[in-house]
Amino acid sequence: MRIFIDTANLDMIREINSWGILDGVTTNPSLIAKEGTDTRTRVREIAEIVDVPISAEAMSLEADGMIKEGRELAALHPNINVKLPMCISALKASKVLSGEGIDVNMTLIFSPQQALLAAKAGARYVSPFVGRLDDIGLYGTEILGQIVNVFSNYGFETEVIAASIRNPTHVLDAASMGCDIATIPYNVLQQMVSHPKTDEGIQNFIKDYEKSKK
Secondary structure: EEEEEEEEOOOHOOOOOOOHOOOOEEOOHHHHHOOOOOOOHHHHHHHHOOOOOOEEEEOOOHHHHHHHHHHHHHHHOOOOOEEEEHHHHHHHHHHHHOOOOOOEEEEOOOOOOHHHHHHOOOEEEEEEEEEHHHEEEEEHHHHHHHHHHHHHHHOOOEEEEEOOOOOOOHHHHHHHOOEEEEEEEEHHHHHOOOOOOHHHHHHHHHHHHHHHHH
């Protein structure tokens, strides 16, 4: 499973990239607003740091606007793919953009049916929001697994990005289901590194090493 980071913070991207595990970056308008910048500026800056896929979100709500904005975003850098929110306009735009060789990441996916339609419309990625499904009393990872299974049944080339990841368990479930990608917040990536028994083992090794020097 490939690991993306879900952030628009340059320092976080640099740090996770230094770990040697980073396969991509996803952004959204909320994440970029926190950084006090704009989408076009920030995705250019990210592209200078890492040579990986970068998702940038189009804000138009009509198909023609999505197509125009998608072309503009994709022209900023070869690594940029265009995020579109799941709706009829986005399906229309995805068909056109994918036909032009522009990768589309269909976001705000909450059901296997939505994912199926996005794949049929040519989306390169679909992003089911696992955590937000949990928030409304559903099992986000169960729906994620259904999407992975449907795509496997029919050989879709569309890749599944587990999004709205809230904890390391979400990542484990996604990996166990054979999900292609998980886009993970910085704090969850840090949590994945840690384990109390690892910390205990390190401290024991240090103590024993110090004893051996005496």
